[in-house]
Amino acid sequence: MRRTVLLAAALVALSSSPAYAAYPYAITRITPAVKARIMGVSYHTGCPVPLRSLRYVRLRYWDFRHRPQTGELIVNRDAAGSIVRAFRRLYANGYEIRRMRLVDAYGGSDYDSIEADNTSAFNCRFVDGTHRWSNHAFGRAVDVNPLENPYVSANGTTSHPRSRRYVDRSRRRHHAMILRGDRTVHAFASQGWGWGGNFVGAKDYQHFSADGR
Numbered sequence: 001m002r003r004t005v006l007l008a009a010a011l012v013a014l015s016s017s018p019a020y021a022a023y024p025y026a027i028t029r030i031t032p033a034v035k036a037r038i039m040g041v042s043y044h045t046g047c048p049v050p051l052r053s054l055r056y057v058r059l060r061y062w063d064f065r066h067r068p069q070t071g072e073l074i075v076n077r078d079a080a081g082s083i084v085r086a087f088r089r090l091y092a093n094g095y096e097i098r099r100m101r102l103v104d105a106y107g108g109s110d111y112d113s114i115e116a117d118n119t120s121a122f123n124c125r126f127v128d129g130t131h132r133w134s135n136h137a138f139g140r141a142v143d144v145n146p147l148e149n150p151y152v153s154a155n156g157t158t159s160h161p162r163s164r165r166y167v168d169r170s171r172r173r174h175h176a177m178i179l180r181g182d183r184t185v186h187a188f189a190s191q192g193w194g195w196g197g198n199f200v201g202a203k204d205y206q207h208f209s210a211d212g213r
Contacts, residue, residue: 095183097119
């Protein structure tokens with residue numbers, strides 16, 4: 001109970017600037033407790049970014065029952081402010097998110113995190129099928145409601161069966177779907193973040209990144 005009270009106080013205290021007066025959030029360095037959770041899971045030897053360049057972010061979101069929840073993300077320190085501003089706009093717009101946990105809750109498995117419809121950011125991994133670091137490995141990308149916003153290959157398929165109903169983006173089949181030009185896309189675009197729904201060929205509708213990749 002005491003920990004919950006302290007966290008709530010910290011969230012309010014760190015959101016005291018006028019721009020975030022009604023939106024609680026906290027940005028901290030990677031503490032020993034968080035380090036213990038991610039070492040050997042989402043973070044490991046050879047990662048392209050040092051721990052000192054990452055930040056642990058807690059912020060408010062609406063869940064699928066439109067109840068306020070506090071989620072957690074790890075992002076690059078140079079992306080922390082923009083990610084808070086984007087999610088603040090999502091919150092103001094009433095956009096709902098199923099859950100927001102570190103990918104470490106799923107053993108660092110991107111597939112399992114997606115199956116849980118988990119919104120997540122940092123994960124020290126390669127782009128699937130390559131030896132090229134993903135933007136997630138730098139803490140400069142986030143995947144939002146990935147089941148309703150799947151990765152769709154150039155041939156129109158997705159590897160997650162529950163996402164197949166959302167491959168067709170001609171209309172909104174679920175309130176969490178992210179469609180071209182909607183307020184969710186604009187929330188990230190306002191921070192200079194690109195959307196995977198604009199990729200040529202394969203589409204990554206869940207994916208937002210600081211450099212558009």
